[in-house]
Amino acid sequence: xxxxxxxxxxxxxxxxxxxxxxxxxxxxxxxxxxxxxxxxxxxxxxxxxxxxxxxxxxxxxxxxxxxxxxxxxxxxxxxxxxxxxxxxxxxxxxxxxxxxxxxxxxxxxxxxxxxx
Numbered sequence: 001x002x003x004x005x006x007x008x009x010x011x012x013x014x015x016x017x018x019x020x021x022x023x024x025x026x027x028x029x030x031x032x033x034x035x036x037x038x039x040x041x042x043x044x045x046x047x048x049x050x051x052x053x054x055x056x057x058x059x060x061x062x063x064x065x066x067x068x069x070x071x072x073x074x075x076x077x078x079x080x081x082x083x084x085x086x087x088x089x090x091x092x093x094x095x096x097x098x099x100x101x102x103x104x105x106x107x108x109x110x111x112x113x114x115x116x
């Protein structure tokens with residue numbers, strides 16, 4: 001199963017993880033995409049964009065028009081959301097210009113702590 005973990009981590013935590021990988025020579029078992037704050041995660045991962053990821057999950061490369069058809073939305077609106085997902089590194093563009101969410105499973109992880 002090809003899984004991506006979307007998580008909230010500080011830059012120092014991300015760098016520490018990268019250093020650990022370099023030291024041990026072992027990569028993480030799952031792909032990870034980190035966001036600096038929960039607010040940034042939710043800014044990028046709106047409800048409509050989450051719906052797009054669900055429609056693309058495990059489906060392979062497709063045109064933006066096909067992605068729009070799968071979620072029943074206007075192509076222009078989906079194009080804007082796809083640009084944001086591409087910029088965030090959640091979606092890849094293939095050599096032939098199609099888009100792909102190259103994962104079968106998504107896990108979202110973050111913690112909420114009581115205020116001090």
